[in-house]
Amino acid sequence: MKALVIAEIDKHSLKQATFSCLAAAQKLATTVDLMVFAPVDHALHTYDFRGWSNVILVENITCETHLTAEAMTETILSQASTYDSILFPATMFGKNIAPRVAAQLNVGQISDVIDIESSDSFTRPIYAGNALAKVTSSDTVKIITIRTTAFSPIAESGPSSKKLTCPFLMEKWQKRVWVEKREGTQNLRPELSTAKVVVAGGRALGSAENFQLVEKLADIFEGAIGASRAAVDAGYAPNDYQVGQTGKVVAPELYIAIGISGAIQHIAGMKDSRIIVAINNDPDAPICQIADYTFIGDLFKVVPELIHELTTRKRYG
Amino acid sequence: MKILVPVKKVIDHTVKIRVKTDATGVETQGVKMSINPFDEIAIEEAVRLKERSIAHEVIIVTIGLETHQDILRQALALGADRAILVTAESATMLEEFDSLDIAQILKLIALKETPDLVIMGKQAIDDDCNQTGQMLAALLGWPQATFASQVTIESGIADVAREIDGGIERMAFQMPGVITTDLRLNQPRYASLPNLMKAKQKPIGTMKMSELNYTPRQRIVTQTVFNPPKRQSGQTLSSVSELTQRLFETLSPSS
Ligand SMILES: Cc1cc2nc3c(=O)[nH]c(=O)nc-3n(C[C@H](O)[C@H](O)[C@H](O)COP(=O)(O)OP(=O)(O)OC[C@H]3O[C@@H](n4cnc5c(N)ncnc54)[C@H](O)[C@@H]3O)c2cc1C
Ligand SMILES: Nc1ncnc2c1ncn2[C@@H]1O[C@H](COP(=O)(O)O)[C@@H](O)[C@H]1O
Numbered sequence: 001m002k003a004l005v006i007a008e009i010d011k012h013s014l015k016q017a018t019f020s021c022l023a024a025a026q027k028l029a030t031t032v033d034l035m036v037f038a039p040v041d042h043a044l045h046t047y048d049f050r051g052w053s054n055v056i057l058v059e060n061i062t063c064e065t066h067l068t069a070e071a072m073t074e075t076i077l078s079q080a081s082t083y084d085s086i087l088f089p090a091t092m093f094g095k096n097i098a099p100r101v102a103a104q105l106n107v108g109q110i111s112d113v114i115d116i117e118s119s120d121s122f123t124r125p126i127y128a129g130n131a132l133a134k135v136t137s138s139d140t141v142k143i144i145t146i147r148t149t150a151f152s153p154i155a156e157s158g159p160s161s162k163k164l165t166c167p168f169l170m171e172k173w174q175k176r177v178w179v180e181k182r183e184g185t186q187n188l189r190p191e192l193s194t195a196k197v198v199v200a201g202g203r204a205l206g207s208a209e210n211f212q213l214v215e216k217l218a219d220i221f222e223g224a225i226g227a228s229r230a231a232v233d234a235g236y237a238p239n240d241y242q243v244g245q246t247g248k249v250v251a252p253e254l255y256i257a258i259g260i261s262g263a264i265q266h267i268a269g270m271k272d273s274r275i276i277v278a279i280n281n282d283p284d285a286p287i288c289q290i291a292d293y294t295f296i297g298d299l300f301k302v303v304p305e306l307i308h309e310l311t312t313r314k315r316y317g
Numbered sequence: 318m319k320i321l322v323p324v325k326k327v328i329d330h331t332v333k334i335r336v337k338t339d340a341t342g343v344e345t346q347g348v349k350m351s352i353n354p355f356d357e358i359a360i361e362e363a364v365r366l367k368e369r370s371i372a373h374e375v376i377i378v379t380i381g382l383e384t385h386q387d388i389l390r391q392a393l394a395l396g397a398d399r400a401i402l403v404t405a406e407s408a409t410m411l412e413e414f415d416s417l418d419i420a421q422i423l424k425l426i427a428l429k430e431t432p433d434l435v436i437m438g439k440q441a442i443d444d445d446c447n448q449t450g451q452m453l454a455a456l457l458g459w460p461q462a463t464f465a466s467q468v469t470i471e472s473g474i475a476d477v478a479r480e481i482d483g484g485i486e487r488m489a490f491q492m493p494g495v496i497t498t499d500l501r502l503n504q505p506r507y508a509s510l511p512n513l514m515k516a517k518q519k520p521i522g523t524m525k526m527s528e529l530n531y532t533p534r535q536r537i538v539t540q541t542v543f544n545p546p547k548r549q550s551g552q553t554l555s556s557v558s559e560l561t562q563r564l565f566e567t568l569s570p571s572s
Binding site for chain 1 (some may be wrong): 328330333334336343355389415416417420440442443444445446447448449450451452453454455456460461463464466468476480481482483484485486487488489490491494499500501509534535537538540541542543544545548550551552553554557560561563564565567568
């Protein structure tokens with residue numbers, strides 16, 4: 001059995017999501033190849049390709065290339081014929097492309113897989129994770145997106161991989177669809193979906209200015225920042241901070257929810273965190289039912305005190 | 318310009334769902350159902366384009382059952398012009414369609430109606446698949462703009478801001494194409510009583526699945542549905558220093 005993983009990358013490295021996908025792919029196939037959409041020279045100099053069979057580097061990509069779902073799909077399809085499965089991380093990146101690839105192969109797609117029982121049986125959450133479904137697929141090729149928090153990333157080890165190349169097939173699309181610009185969130189923090197500590201704020205913060213309390217607490221742990229939908233909608237935090245059913249799924253060692261009620265859509269994105277701490281003034285808030293530690297009180301009083309104690313202890317302790 | 322808006326009837330987002338005891342699915346008997354929230358956002362966007370005279374017709378389509386007329390009326394009351402109901406033979410059959418089946422059927426409808434734009438939800442909140450829009454775009458050979466938080470249409474080009482992992486991507490495509498909606502695209506309106514009355518006059522065309530000459534694949538099959546593991550509820554702490562202590566323990570389990 002052969003599997004192809006579509007790598008999610010940033011400038012500096014293959015993202016952890018990629019290593020989680022590789023781990024999942026190893027449950028499905030003995031040969032696992034990786035496909036990378038990046039300038040070839042940059043990829044060869046920057047990324048550590050070890051431990052799996054082949055790396056397919058996509059040629060004629062520069063920093064200016066429009067990496068549209070349409071062109072990436074064509075390119076993936078040009079290589080698809082020898083694989084029994086193609087895996088993508090269930091991130092905005094993967095979700096955008098995988099269904100397109102599936103439809104063009106006339107096969108289904110299995111979203112957000114959290115467990116692989118066999119080569120045709122998978123478990124995935126439905127209804128915001130309030131139920132789990134075991135699904136089977138009778139398609140000849142399995143197109144899968146992987147919930148990355150459910151698979152521990154493989155370590156980069158082993159012999160270095162064989163490099164192959166293929167062309168980027170964009171001609172058909174470049175006049176019909178293009179990227180104008182990417183407005184990245186300025187972020188010097190660890191990535192939200194893989195951070196060890198996530199401090200998240202909700203509507204109760206009340207303003208973007210007050211949201212800095214969340215940031216200050218996150219700074220102490222060198223953690224990432226999350227937000228509820230209400231906080232994002234109100235403009236306290238950027239959209240890619242949203243944790244939940246329709247935002248990011250996280251599973252850190254520690255998740256601190258500040259002024260977040262814990263609607264099912266929010267809990268869907270963080271309930272697999274190892275330790276959950278809730279700071280809320282309402283003991284009946286649903287978040288308190290799933291939290292390991294609940295502190296009932298006014299966040300504007302508790303959080304500054306907590307920041308103070310933590311910094312003091314960190315310094316002397 | 319003509320806009321097609323596919324909508325799905327789902328268990329209302331405020332309902333706490335219950336897994337059926339026979340593990341075949343989720344209890345729907347006597348449970349409040351609504352238009353998928355992302356599809357409401359899609360309807361709103363289409364209606365706004367019509368109100369700005371950018372679009373001249375908004376057509377709603379659902380693949381469902383006779384009993385799904387109600388959400389079509391609801392969509393018409395929100396400002397759509399007409400609706401199409403494609404009925405499956407039975408509720409069981411409808412449940413067995415996978416996303417590619419739905420996308421294939423939507424493709425047949427799109428070929429009939431020749432819309433310039435399809436606007437649909439990014440995700441149905443029951444199956445949480447997030448696939449159908451991308452699949453439909455691929456089947457039609459059209460471009461796609463998923464997770465849209467802003468849409469501008471000018472001279473045959475759709476300019477879309479998309480919510481992506483690291484922020485926002487601004488992209489554009491030559492119509493026809495498919496847009497899928499994210500939460501920040503707009504705030505859907507409520508249907509007023511007069512509009513609900515008016516909606517009764519608007520046409521709903523019904524057709525049976527069998528009339529479309531499409532044989533469902535039903536390749537991705539749900540075998541069992543079960544409850545996720547439950548989290549134990551924890552401790553309530555009463556002092557900040559206790560909380561500080563716990564946080565330190567959490568991060569250094571050995572101490
Ligand atoms: C289709 C759909 C998708 C959605 N997807 C998501 C998603 O992905 N992620 C998500 O988060 N939400 C999502 N939502 C929204 C979700 O249903 C909730 O509305 C949202 O999570 C609420 O955010 P919140 O907890 O910040 O606000 P609220 O529910 O208003 O909670 C605020 C909390 O703060 C507490 N509080 C108030 N003042 C203080 C104070 N001074 N000190 C301490 N505590 C205080 C209150 O007791 C309350 O518990 C979605 C909704 C829909 C319909
Ligand atoms: N039965 C259906 N009828 C019409 N549209 C549908 C149906 N199922 C899904 N859709 C559309 O596809 C979108 C994405 O659904 P999904 O891929 O299932 O998450 C929804 O928001 C709807 O716009």
